Amino acid sequence: xxxxxxxTDAQRAVDEWISQWDDGYWPALANLARLxxxxxxxxxxxxxxxxxxxxxxxxxxxDPDRIADEIGDVLFVLITLANSLDVDLDQALxxxxxxxxxxxxxxxxxxx
Amino acid sequence: xxxxxxxTDAQRAVDEWISQWDDGYWPALANLARLxxxxxxxxxxxxxxxxxxxxxxxxxxxDPDRIADEIGDVLFVLITLANSLDVDLDQALxxxxxxxxxxxxxxxxxxx
Amino acid sequence: xxxxxxxTDAQRAVDEWISQWDDGYWPALANLARLxxxxxxxxxxxxxxxxxxxxxxxxxxxDPDRIADEIGDVLFVLITLANSLDVDLDQALxxxxxxxxxxxxxxxxxxx
Amino acid sequence: xxxxxxxTDAQRAVDEWISQWDDGYWPALANLARLxxxxxxxxxxxxxxxxxxxxxxxxxxxDPDRIADEIGDVLFVLITLANSLDVDLDQALxxxxxxxxxxxxxxxxxxx
Numbered sequence: 110x111x112x113x114x115x116x117t118d119a120q121r122a123v124d125e126w127i128s129q130w131d132d133g134y135w136p137a138l139a140n141l142a143r144l145x146x147x148x149x150x151x152x153x154x155x156x157x158x159x160x161x162x163x164x165x166x167x168x169x170x171x172d173p174d175r176i177a178d179e180i181g182d183v184l185f186v187l188i189t190l191a192n193s194l195d196v197d198l199d200q201a202l203x204x205x206x207x208x209x210x211x212x213x214x215x216x217x218x219x220x221x
Numbered sequence: 222x223x224x225x226x227x228x229t230d231a232q233r234a235v236d237e238w239i240s241q242w243d244d245g246y247w248p249a250l251a252n253l254a255r256l257x258x259x260x261x262x263x264x265x266x267x268x269x270x271x272x273x274x275x276x277x278x279x280x281x282x283x284d285p286d287r288i289a290d291e292i293g294d295v296l297f298v299l300i301t302l303a304n305s306l307d308v309d310l311d312q313a314l315x316x317x318x319x320x321x322x323x324x325x326x327x328x329x330x331x332x333x
Numbered sequence: 334x335x336x337x338x339x340x341t342d343a344q345r346a347v348d349e350w351i352s353q354w355d356d357g358y359w360p361a362l363a364n365l366a367r368l369x370x371x372x373x374x375x376x377x378x379x380x381x382x383x384x385x386x387x388x389x390x391x392x393x394x395x396d397p398d399r400i401a402d403e404i405g406d407v408l409f410v411l412i413t414l415a416n417s418l419d420v421d422l423d424q425a426l427x428x429x430x431x432x433x434x435x436x437x438x439x440x441x442x443x444x445x
Numbered sequence: 446x447x448x449x450x451x452x453t454d455a456q457r458a459v460d461e462w463i464s465q466w467d468d469g470y471w472p473a474l475a476n477l478a479r480l481x482x483x484x485x486x487x488x489x490x491x492x493x494x495x496x497x498x499x500x501x502x503x504x505x506x507x508d509p510d511r512i513a514d515e516i517g518d519v520l521f522v523l524i525t526l527a528n529s530l531d532v533d534l535d536q537a538l539x540x541x542x543x544x545x546x547x548x549x550x551x552x553x554x555x556x557x
Contacts, residue, residue: 113227137271138362142492149485159249160475181313201293250474254380261373264366272363337451361495383473405537425517
């Protein structure tokens with residue numbers, strides 16, 4: 110059983126992984142292209158499971174584990190991008206929660 | 222100074238935020254649409270800063286903080302999607318690192 | 334009433350528009366980032382109209398014309414990208430119809 | 446040699462293709478998910494050809510025809526989405542050219 114990662118641990122683990130290679134971090138627009146690619150693969154899985162397309166047998170048959178895999182890939186690439194730009198994810202997420210919290214307060218119906 | 226969040230803490234914080242509202246989690250394809258929207262906003266900022274488009278003054282002038290904001294928004298929506306599908310991000314990220322590690326080993330040049 | 338554009342006319346109209354500027358076509362990954370941005374704006378409009386988010390009044394209130402606008406923007410950027418890479422859209426679309434036709438034949442139920 | 450398609454012909458050809466199937470058009474958010482998937486596949490090809498990732502031999506080796514294929518797929522799905530929402534692409538593209546023309550006039554350097 111491994112110790113749960115903080116967001117900072119996760120950024121460090123990805124950095125260690127990248128540091129193995131001579132290539133280092135890609136430029137921002139290449140990382141973005143990779144993020145777009147991984148979001149596309151997630152879209153495909155979500156559409157297979159939660160969309161109108163009839164399930165198929167064989168390689169394309171819905172498989173819940175593949176959605177988790179694709180979400181993991183998107184997170185990995187997002188962390189790579191954040192690392193390459195020196196963005197602190199813990200801070201960025203807290204800021205998002207505050208900002209979205211304020212912005213969406215008008216869009217949603219509070220529990221009564 | 223706040224205690225750093227684990228990925229699990231981050232999932233819980235988003236869940237608490239969502240739980241305030243009667244609406245609850247959106248269906249998967251609506252969360253995906255929102256993820257696409259947020260990745261698009263990140264793309265815009267990255268292109269302004271790291272692309273060929275000449276910087277402008279005024280509201281569109283490059284601002285490093287806006288990239289961090291947009292990365293935070295993408296992470297927030299990704300966590301929302303993961304929560305709605307009961308995906309454990311700590312586990313999904315570790316799996317991605319292992320899988321991508323194995324797959325990319327051929328694409329990169331190890332340090333000598 | 335204007336003469337309907339062929340796909341080739343559309344590519345030429347975009348080329349004439351781009352040719353006004355000294356900047357010329359952007360590199361491929363910058364055009365892709367712009368495509369991602371425009372698909373994100375389309376996602377936002379589609380989610381407002383066809384998603385679970387309750388309609389709002391004011392600037393975000395659903396407006397069918399904005400979906401058409403966003404589709405037009407995505408098409409414009411796609412043509413820009415195609416032009417910059419010397420891709421013939423008429424040919425590419427016919428190829429897609431043939432390929433998708435063959436591939437999806439198993440996924441759909443023919444009318445009886 | 447086939448007659449060049451107008452944008453309206455292209456919309457009709459896709460409609461005829463869809464009309465073969467009992468399933469008809471998908472809901473908007475499922476079409477959007479498919480658009481996201483296809484843009485992701487295009488991103489992958491563009492990154493292989495125009496990004497920093499070293500070319501590989503084998504199935505992933507850069508191949509210019511695959512970019513054209515992926516652009517064709519994105520166009521096909523965009524037309525599907527437009528058809529399902531009764532959007533006229535000829536009109537939407539002309540509107541985009543006008544709007545972007547006005548908006549970008551400040552961002553670019555006119556030829557002298």
